[in-house]
Amino acid sequence: MQIAVLLYEGFTALDTVGPYEILSRIPGAEVVFTAAEAGPVRTDMGSLALTADLPLAEVTAPDLLVVPGGPGTEQALGDTAVLDWLRAADATTTWTTSVCSGSLLLAGAGLLRGRRAASHWITLEHLPLFGAEPSTDRVVFDGKYATSAGVSAGIDLALQLAGRLAGDAVAEAIQLVVEYAPDPPYACGSALTAPPTLLASLRASNLVVHA
Amino acid sequence: MQIAVLLYEGFTALDTVGPYEILSRIPGAEVVFTAAEAGPVRTDMGSLALTADLPLAEVTAPDLLVVPGGPGTEQALGDTAVLDWLRAADATTTWTTSVCSGSLLLAGAGLLRGRRAASHWITLEHLPLFGAEPSTDRVVFDGKYATSAGVSAGIDLALQLAGRLAGDAVAEAIQLVVEYAPDPPYACGSALTAPPTLLASLRASNLVVHA
Numbered sequence: 201m202q203i204a205v206l207l208y209e210g211f212t213a214l215d216t217v218g219p220y221e222i223l224s225r226i227p228g229a230e231v232v233f234t235a236a237e238a239g240p241v242r243t244d245m246g247s248l249a250l251t252a253d254l255p256l257a258e259v260t261a262p263d264l265l266v267v268p269g270g271p272g273t274e275q276a277l278g279d280t281a282v283l284d285w286l287r288a289a290d291a292t293t294t295w296t297t298s299v300c301s302g303s304l305l306l307a308g309a310g311l312l313r314g315r316r317a318a319s320h321w322i323t324l325e326h327l328p329l330f331g332a333e334p335s336t337d338r339v340v341f342d343g344k345y346a347t348s349a350g351v352s353a354g355i356d357l358a359l360q361l362a363g364r365l366a367g368d369a370v371a372e373a374i375q376l377v378v379e380y381a382p383d384p385p386y387a388c389g390s391a392l393t394a395p396p397t398l399l400a401s402l403r404a405s406n407l408v409v410h411a
Numbered sequence: 412m413q414i415a416v417l418l419y420e421g422f423t424a425l426d427t428v429g430p431y432e433i434l435s436r437i438p439g440a441e442v443v444f445t446a447a448e449a450g451p452v453r454t455d456m457g458s459l460a461l462t463a464d465l466p467l468a469e470v471t472a473p474d475l476l477v478v479p480g481g482p483g484t485e486q487a488l489g490d491t492a493v494l495d496w497l498r499a500a501d502a503t504t505t506w507t508t509s510v511c512s513g514s515l516l517l518a519g520a521g522l523l524r525g526r527r528a529a530s531h532w533i534t535l536e537h538l539p540l541f542g543a544e545p546s547t548d549r550v551v552f553d554g555k556y557a558t559s560a561g562v563s564a565g566i567d568l569a570l571q572l573a574g575r576l577a578g579d580a581v582a583e584a585i586q587l588v589v590e591y592a593p594d595p596p597y598a599c600g601s602a603l604t605a606p607p608t609l610l611a612s613l614r615a616s617n618l619v620v621h622a
Binding site: 218220240250320349352355372375380382383386391398401 | 583
């Protein structure tokens with residue numbers, strides 16, 4: 201099972217590393233990080249680069265696709281090479297997945313028409329532009345498409361996916377390996393529960409993933 | 412505020428990227444990934460490399476130190492250059508932190524003598540070898556030393572640290588930016604609640620971080 205993780209300049213690191221940390225531990229999984237060109241690709245915050253081991257041209261038939269979000273989504277949406285690759289890769293996948301504003305890339309490639317999808321709370325409203333139905337659920341499965349809310353939600357998506365791919369026993373073991381018994385210090389991790397004033401200030405700030 | 416994240420061959424990716432995703436969003440924070448030599452450093456699963464932008468020799472006075480764990484911990488524990496760097500870096504830090512078996516590296520460098528510390532559940536029992544007192548808490552603060560349990564616990568550690576460094580309002584904003592309202596599919600993410608049979612099978616398997 202080949203799992204392809206798309207990288208592009210300005211992606212959000214945890215969008216990729218959360219799912220990678222879970223999915224790479226599924227027996228038989230082979231993960232490949234891929235980008236337009238092989239080599240280091242910078243994240244949105246600038247201070248970290250992940251290595252793309254293969255160029256997109258050499259990843260032609262993945263079984264599972266992981267598409268991250270991040271401020272770079274906007275530029276990637278205008279990159280026909282990326283959108284063409286997403287469509288071609290999707291033709292061979294068993295599962296096509298995204299984290300955060302990555303669902304905008306899937307939608308922009310025409311892959312989510314008529315489907316329910318999640319996204320970062322700040323980009324959710326853009327999904328209808330591409331014919332997708334926005335959902336405030338943290339993880340959304342619709343056919344072979346699995347999309348999640350922002351950044352850290354990719355961990356929940358990947359664990360659910362591991363359960364479907366390899367069974368609950370394997371997914372439970374992986375959850376224990378990564379000690380995923382989260383204990384967030386605050387109760388404001390979702391746009392559904394956060395104070396409206398915080399949501400408004402973040403929409404205007406530079407802390408946020410814009411797409 | 413310079414935040415130095417140590418990389419070494421065989422580290423666990425999420426141990427670094429979880430804290431990075433939180434701490435890099437603190438206003439005024441500058442994160443640098445560092446390793447013995449600059450360049451790509453492979454994670455434990457082999458299919459991902461993160462770039463060290465600076466060699467250890469050029470990171471001489473960090474304000475905050477993040478030390479990841481992973482199967483590579485064992486080899487790093489025998490690397491005097493790494494242990495010497497940890498001691499030198501710790502001399503200038505306001506906070507010295509670790510995720511997962513990274514606490515063994517801090518302990519091996521002699522920095523946790525007489526202190527309480529967390530670690531991955533499978534490496535916790537080794538802490539007393541270095542004079543540290545193991546704790547099954549997910550995040551442990553003892554003086555300027557903050558240590559966490561395995562892999563995903565680094566996110567909780569970093570959010571608590573963000574609150575102490577920049578105040579609750581900033582930390583809450585960051586938690587909402589990364590949509591950290593976790594929803595784990597299973598209840599087995601902690602060694603305290605997981606079935607004993609699962610713990611035993613993982614101790615004997617290759618899924619686990621060994622140190």
